[in-house]
Amino acid sequence: MNSLIDKYNIPGPRYTSYPTVPYWDNDSFTPEKWKQSVIKSYNESNSKEGISIYIHLPFCEQLCTFCACHKRITKQHSVERPYIESVLKEWDLYLEIFSEKPKIKELHLGGGTPTFFSPENLKFLLEGIFTKSQIMDEYEFSFEGHPNNTTKEHLKTLYDLGFRRVSFGVQDYDEKVQKAINRIQPYESVERVTNWAREVGYTSISHDLVFGLPFHSWEKMEKTIRRTMSLKPDRIAFYSYAHVPWIKGVGQRGFDENDLPSGEEKRKLYENGKQLLQKLGYKEIGMDHFSLEHDELYQSILNKKIHRNFMGYTSGKTQLMVGLGMSAISDSWYAFAQNEKTVEGYQKMINERVLPVVKGHILTNEDLIIRRHILNLMCQLETSWDSQTIFPEIEIAMEKLKEMQSDGLVEILENKIKITDKGRAFTRNVAMTFDLRMLRKIPETRIFSMTV
Structure with missing residues (x-):
């Protein structure tokens, strides 16, 4: 090996x-071509399978130095409502493109940190989306929760709005690793929110683990996996750490590259982790994902319905995925489009009633x-x-x-x-x-x- x-x-x-994004032909892409691809895809698929929505909520209170996502670091929660109002205005711009009321099959809140936003503001956002849409009979709503700031009120509010799946970013429990990636997160926080989610009624709880972080060893990874097993999440995302500090805006310089495990050591973390997860009853799904047999993701493998897009693996496919918010990526099947990557630029375009796509690719x-x-x-x-x-x-x-x-x-x-x-x-x-x-x-x- x-x-x-x-x-x-x-x-x-x-x-x-x-x-892939670096190979997009931006020179031949235009917002008008993007709109035409949305119309084509929408007319072909909305009545049969509905659409997916990804909402990017970019704010975080602190920078995790392993993260390669587009985010904005702030402790000022006054940014919440203006940003949500911009997202709803963007949704209105898409509603003008659609020929009929959209049917939502899948919706995911990603970030950033979605639970940076208060339950009240998340409710305001989602009701603003839902009042102008229809919900499919078989739908899936999910969100990413930070164990340190997800409250029971967050879980109850989103559950009442139809959410049944939540993913908690765990990464690793070792204190030295957590300090290196600036993600201090005790096991007790993860245990608390996982138990709350079960009490509230969530049917699919996922924990995200990352291997290959600075100072990682199999001894540390094994302890993290076994502690995770004590909470028995329905799904586990077992991601390989992607070290890309050369990308502008990525804060992956909080540690020395020499602190990272070698390729051989990193693969050992994956192989040993995979064997342990399977021994504990988890089934491998595609790449980097595991689930228990009852979970819908595993069932989608058996039914050959599993799909992969910018949200990762999903248990069903929609031809059209609309990305809302700063830096969000949309997929019409015939084209991709990415929104403006700064909050200020995104909001400026929205206030000018301009669809905020700034790059893309026509397939x-x-x-x-x-x-x-x-x-x-x-x-x-x-x-x-x-x-x-x-x-x-x-x-x-x-x-x-x-x-x-x-x-x-x-x-x-x-x-x-x-x-x-x-x-x-x-x-x-x-x-x-x-x-x-x-x-x-x-x-x-x-x-x-x-x-x-």
Whole structure:
């Protein structure tokens, strides 16, 4: 395994989209083209499957130095209501595009720290969305909660609005690791909010763990996993720490790179963690995710309904996902669009009644074919092709896949490949063999985190 890590531990995308953001063709993208793609997607899908909404709530009271998200650090809670009013105005701009009342199938509050906002303001935001929409019979509403500031009132308020899934960012329980990443969070806080969520009635509780953080060792990671098991969350996201300090605005300089585990050590954290999670009853889902058998995410694997987008893995697919808020990314299936990345710039565009998209990509027919292959690999760990889904560089891809087959990472069948259990750890590498935009234009500088 160590030789495989040396061979395949290279910079690579996480594939929450294809093309990946650095390969978007912004020159040919316009807000008007984005609107037309939204109309097309909406008309095709709203009545049948509804839409998804992602709302980016960017404020945090302190900077966690492992975080690569777009956020704004402040302790001034007076920012809450003006920001929410801007999000609702943006929603109104989308309502003007839609031909009929939207049907919401999925809604996720991400951040930043959604629980930075008061329960009253979250209710004001969500009721502002819901009063102008319909809710599908089978819907899923979820939010990210910070264990240190999520109150029982937060949980009850959101539960009453239809939320049944909550994800708590745990990361790690070791004090030295927490200090390095500036995320001091006692086990007692996580225990308290997890128990509250169960008391209130949440049916899917997730804990996010991160491996590969500064000063990480298997001894520390094992203790974190076992403490997590004592609370028995329904899902566990077991993320690889993505070290990308070169990206502007990312606060990943609070520790020395020498404090990070090596690729070999990091892979050991994952492999040992995976074995322990499976021993404790968790099923591996795609890449980086685990769940108990009763959870809807695992059921979506069995029913082949699992999907992956900018929100990560979801238990169902919608063709149209509308991202609201500063830096939020939207996906119409035919195009991607990202909002202005500063709060002030975002609010200025909203106040001028301008849809705040500032960059994006219109997918070509070839993009759509490759996107489907990469989605298949990330969700089902296999893909196949025929005359309609073959692509020009298939022979180049096959040469790389044959090498991966000799390493035991994939199984090649007639017009089909499957990622083996050994190859799961290298799913991103397998997907990269289909990434035509990267094959045709190798990055001149480092733009992605390491695959291991």
